Amino acid sequence: MELTRRKVLQLGLAAGAGMALGGCKLLQLGLNIKGYWPGMLEGHLLRGNTQLPAPSVERKVGVAILGGGAAGLFAAWKLVRGGRKDVLLVDGPEFGGNCAAGALGGLAHPRGAHYLPLPSLESRHVRELLADMGVIERDAFTAKPYFDERVLVHAPEERLWVDGRWQEGLLPRTGMDADELKQQQRFLDFVAGLRDKTGSDGRRVFAIPLVLSSTDPQWRALDQLSFAQWLKREGYTAPGLLWYLDYACRDDYGAGSAQTSAWAGLHYFASRGGHAANAEEGAILTWPDGINPLVRHLAAALQPAQRLAGMAVQVTDAGKAVHVDVLNVLSRKVTRLIADQVICAMPLHVAAHVVSDLAGLGFDLHRHGLPHAAWQVSNFLIDAFPQEPVEHPLAWDNVVYGSNSLGYVNSTHQLIRQYKPESSVFTAYHAFANEDPRAVRARLEHASAEALYEVAAQDLQRVYGWRWRQHVQQVEITVRGHAMSTPAPGFLGNPGLAALRALDGRIRFAHADLSGLSVFEEASWWGNQAAEALL
Incomplete structure (x- = not known):
């Protein structure tokens, strides 16, 4: 199933939030490939100015947190730990965002970020978590x-494929x-x-x-x-x-x-x-499902009533309160939150379509908007491990020298067992770098299963050859068109980001975009800062 912008808008509110490619099959391989485009439907609804239903219910809250990624969840966790009970988290299109995870064959795997460096002394908030x-x-x-x-990541941690053989470490030294x-x-x-x-x-x-x-x-x-x-x-x-x-x-x-x-x-x-x-x-910290355990722990601090499924589609400062309209794509219902305070924990290119007069707050998307990279995270369930050289066994992270891709991670690497498990999930990462991000997004929106698979498997096929495919049982591909903001030259002096960081009103912002680069420590920092200001 190919999802074009027109098809998405035709589906409108009748479509589900998880747009999947589950019906696609690579006939020559006999593989079912399931694909996800998290946030794509919601993004097209916002950009297409789709007519939304009127709010069917109103709900008063103290603090509305808009977004269930690292920043929003960290803010919620911090507020609840600080004694605030009037907190409501709006999950957003994808719970966990870039920290999301899934499972194939009963084995957990990441759909986004897969490790956390040891936190520095400045990252006290991460150490607290x-x-x-x-x-x-x-x-x-x-x-x-x-x-x-x-x-702590187990040995061997990483290896590099150079000139047809492996070496330890990722800095190429062989030859x-x-x-x-x-x-x-x-x-x-x-x-x-x-x-x-x-x-x-x-x-x-x-x-x-x-x-x-x-x-x-x-x-x-x-x-x-x-x-x-x-x-x-x-x-x-x-x-x-x-x-x-x-x-x-x-x-x-x-x-x-x-x-x-x-x-x-x-x-x-x-x-x-x-x-x-x-x-x-x-050394780094990692789990079979990447860093998803961090967001799961943060979310566990919330009661079920403190979470709301859906995505904020309109935020308006009404003077004495902030009105937040939340759309549940599945039920096609809109809930209006009347909040004393709002923490906007969504990407800024989304906030520009949601927050009324964001330019009046100092951020104009056309002048201050950040370039966003497109990513593809692909998971392969295998029923047997490929043969590896004794001197350089399978590592946690496996990278190919000269490749335009980013290698693959073994999801069962951290499992402590006497014997190697029968099956595993290899997670292959690819950033569509050195290309126009807008052109990449347009291409990915119409990409066939075959095209996505070829990007996903390129490093694995280069290392293991055609025999690699006989071990693949299932494939899951997550396409992130706006995966992360990228720190282009001049990003430190962005006045729009500085304006949002300095806000001290009913609406505050908390997202890695405020830093201009997307890592867990930055996202959680802004969630922590917003929560501490309200505490």
Whole structure:
């Protein structure tokens, strides 16, 4: 089933919220491919100015939180823990957002983000959450907390396919000449020195959350260059290093090094200041279903009556209260919330269609809107593991050198068993970087199952060959047309974002878009900030 914009608008409110490609079959493979376009239907309803039903019920609430992603859920969790009982969370089109997950054959897998770096001292809010979950077992707010070892990524963590064989780590070294290796080490030494470097204001030059970074003009000037321009200026020409740095930008930002701010490119390597008493430097936290356990824990703080299925389609400051119209696509009913306070925890390109006079609050979508990357997250249920070399067994993260894709993750890697499980789910990631995002979205809207599969399987087929397909039992593909905002050059000085961050009225904003880059620490930071302001 191909969903065009016209078909979506014809379906209108009679369509379900989960637009699936479940009827598509690759006949030559005998595979049923199920596809998801989370938020696409709702987005087209908003942009198409579809006539909505009048509200059928009104409900008074203290704080309405609009969006069930990391920011909205963190705000709700923080408010409830702070004693607020008058909180209502509107789930939005996809509960969990970029932290969503699913299951194939009884095996959990991610549909979005799949790991969390060890939180730095600045990310105190994340440490608070992890301690509440029991993931940090002791010394949560010290330099080196002690983490639950079941959640620390197990060895082997990552490997890279180069010249027909695997190597440990993702920085390509196999077959690289002396100049390549020298440039790699020069870059590693440089970013190592940046991790504790402070600006003229005494803050770390690169911190996460981003707003806690130094505002020293000397360092902020890097935001006027692309990462690729900065690398060229600094004499970095080694092909392997340049590919790796481009891969890192695509992996975290959904854009290549030529489209990424030089400040953001260095921030990727220098801002992660987390350590653990019981793990090596650079360790990460992960679960079989990515980081979905974080949002599940946040949601568990809410009572059923504190959640409302649907999506906010109109937010109006009515003076003494804020009116929020919430559409339930399945029931075709609209509920009007009359809220004392609203936390708008949705992407800003959506908020521009929902919040009345957003430009009057300082954010104009045409002038301040952020570029958004399109992503494809594909899950393959396999009934047998491919044969692997003894010296380089299957790792948690498996990447192909030179690929325009991002490799694949083994969902059963963290399961502690005496023997390898019979089946697993491999999750393949692909960011449509180095392309016009609008053209990509238009193409994906009409993409056939075959086209999506070829993108999904390209790295797996390159490593395992055609025999790989005989082990595939089911395929699930999630297409995210606006997966994440990307930090293009100049993003730090965006006046629209600064205006929304400074708001102190009945409507507040909480989303990773306020930072200009999409990671859990940033999204949860803004949820935490909004909640603390109301507490």
